[in-house]
Amino acid sequence: MRFLIFLLLFVVSNAALAGYDLHITRKNNWADKGGAKITFAEWRSYVQQEKNDSQNSENAFIVSVDGETFAIWYDPKLGELSTKNPSDAAIEKLKRIATQLKARVQGDDGELYPEK
Numbered sequence: 001m002r003f004l005i006f007l008l009l010f011v012v013s014n015a016a017l018a019g020y021d022l023h024i025t026r027k028n029n030w031a032d033k034g035g036a037k038i039t040f041a042e043w044r045s046y047v048q049q050e051k052n053d054s055q056n057s058e059n060a061f062i063v064s065v066d067g068e069t070f071a072i073w074y075d076p077k078l079g080e081l082s083t084k085n086p087s088d089a090a091i092e093k094l095k096r097i098a099t100q101l102k103a104r105v106q107g108d109d110g111e112l113y114p115e116k
Contacts, residue, residue, distance in 0.1 A: 019084045019085045020084070020085055020107065020108055021082045021083065021084050021107075021108050022082065022083055022086055022091065022094055022105055022106070022107055022108075022113065023080050023081065023082045023105070023106050023107075023108075024038065024072075024080060024081040024082070024094060024097055024098045024101060024103050024104070024105055025038070025078075025079075025080040025081075025103055025104065025106055026038060026079070026080075026101075026102070026103045026104075027080070029106070029110050030078070030080055030082075030106045030108075030110075036079075037078070037079020037080070038074075038079050038080055038081065038101055038103055039079065040074065040076055042101060043074050043081065043101070046097065046100055046101060047061055060072070060073050060074075061073075061074070063090070063093055065087075065089045065090055065092075065093045066089040068087055068089060068090065070083055070086060070087075070090050071083060072094075072097070080103075081097070091105065091113055094113070095113060
């Protein structure tokens with residue numbers, strides 16, 4: 001019985017921490033295996049235009065917006081960028097980045113985040 005309770009608590013706690021991702025993508029749907037990708041060279045060029053941060057790495061970029069800091073990760077296999085649980089200010093920053101990269105912002109469920 002204790003094992004079942006532990007297992008249930010483990011599953012529920014992991015689901016609660018899963019969060020929701022937003023993706024900067026050129027594909028029709030971010031989860032598609034095929035389609036246009038954002039290249040690493042394009043991402044690196046964008047990062048070099050932004051202020052450098054000592055915490056940045058090739059695949060992770062730290063962004064500060066309105067006193068909030070969040071990470072954007074580049075996935076070379078998918079050719080896209082993503083972040084987890086973004087605030088409204090972070091979503092606006094993602095949309096600006098997407099515009100620069102000729103891409104769009106899409107949620108895990110496929111919904112698009114258009115410009116205002």
